[in-house]
Amino acid sequence: MFVLTASFLFATPQRATAEELLKARLAQNLGPISGLAIVANAKGIFARQGLDISVSNFTSGKQCLDTVLGGGADIATTAEAPVTAAAMAQQPIAFVAGMEYSDLKTMTAASAGIKTKADLRGKRIAFTAGTGSEVYTSVLLKAAGLTSKDVTLVNLRPQEMLPAMAAGSIDAFDTWEPHVANAKKALGEGAIPLETKGLYSETFNIVVTQSYLAANPAIVSKFLASLIEAEGWLKAHPDDAIDVIATATGMKRDELASIWPDYVYRVRLDDRILTTLKTHAAWRLETGNHPPGASMPDFSKVLVTAPLKTLDPARVTLEARP
Numbered sequence: 360m361f362v363l364t365a366s367f368l369f370a371t372p373q374r375a376t377a378e379e380l381l382k383a384r385l386a387q388n389l390g391p392i393s394g395l396a397i398v399a400n401a402k403g404i405f406a407r408q409g410l411d412i413s414v415s416n417f418t419s420g421k422q423c424l425d426t427v428l429g430g431g432a433d434i435a436t437t438a439e440a441p442v443t444a445a446a447m448a449q450q451p452i453a454f455v456a457g458m459e460y461s462d463l464k465t466m467t468a469a470s471a472g473i474k475t476k477a478d479l480r481g482k483r484i485a486f487t488a489g490t491g492s493e494v495y496t497s498v499l500l501k502a503a504g505l506t507s508k509d510v511t512l513v514n515l516r517p518q519e520m521l522p523a524m525a526a527g528s529i530d531a532f533d534t535w536e537p538h539v540a541n542a543k544k545a546l547g548e549g550a551i552p553l554e555t556k557g558l559y560s561e562t563f564n565i566v567v568t569q570s571y572l573a574a575n576p577a578i579v580s581k582f583l584a585s586l587i588e589a590e591g592w593l594k595a596h597p598d599d600a601i602d603v604i605a606t607a608t609g610m611k612r613d614e615l616a617s618i619w620p621d622y623v624y625r626v627r628l629d630d631r632i633l634t635t636l637k638t639h640a641a642w643r644l645e646t647g648n649h650p651p652g653a654s655m656p657d658f659s660k661v662l663v664t665a666p667l668k669t670l671d672p673a674r675v676t677l678e679a680r681p
Contacts (some may be wrong), residue, residue, distance in 0.1 A: 380411035381578050386423035386432035389416035389608055390537060391615060391622055392563040393436045395458045397607045398600060399589040408581045408588070418518055421489045424566055428452075433575070434582060435566045438491045439632075442566060443640045446656035447649045451569040453663040456583055456674075457632045458590075459563040461621045463495040464539045465553040466520075468546075471530035473553060476503035483511040485520045485532035491561035492517075494642050496533045498559045521545055535561060536618050537610050544614060562635050572663065579666050586626045587671065593624055627674045628664055636661075 420437030427435040467473040486496040520532040593600040605615040643649040668675040
């Protein structure tokens, strides 16, 4: 049972002057996974909701959440991996909404001859430590009947993976779009996707600190309202949304269009999110990838339902015990 300990302000947005806009700093992973935030910014939705959002872009959700925890931003777009790491380290975070989920993928070098998951044995596989890429890699190896001892794992940032594959220093990499699509475009027949559909879906979410939420409930409420409005616009105008997000992320429009169905955009707090968090935390406990003495987090203290539930109760459908 989630206990609501604060009241949250929300009103129908009216046009505000620059002086009246509430200011906040967003640390954003600049990719289609942040599509709703990108649309909200590009289409002036934040301003219509009474916000002045300054955006700093990063290449992973871990960097975004680290920036918020370090005081360099107020709101983070981030996946579940940084969330469970922060929760296990007893960082005072507030997970206020999910906004997207999509499958992680594996790209292989054609020269490596990887046809099936089992062919990963003995290969050099790149992943990004501390992100969903690391968990996906673990799940992938298990599905292949392998362990980390059967492969060589190489920790790289997503943007480093394509150059590494092109240079022949890795045989495969595990990450999110658009990095897989970029590799296929750059390497052509030299890059072959490995079939792993449905193996692991990464969520992308909105996280603030508990203290920021307590001090700025109106900003958090207006931010979530902006994402809900952006979701409605995106679904009503998918072609225009592809244009907006491709432009913002520096992608070719046709490349984003080809993977557009991969992205499921919806502002919500549901059991899928909770299950993903618990699965991820269990993986950390199983592998020892956690702070000393850590245990399964109490996610009722991490998932904060009040801001979203006040805006639209139908978007909060948590039924499982946290």
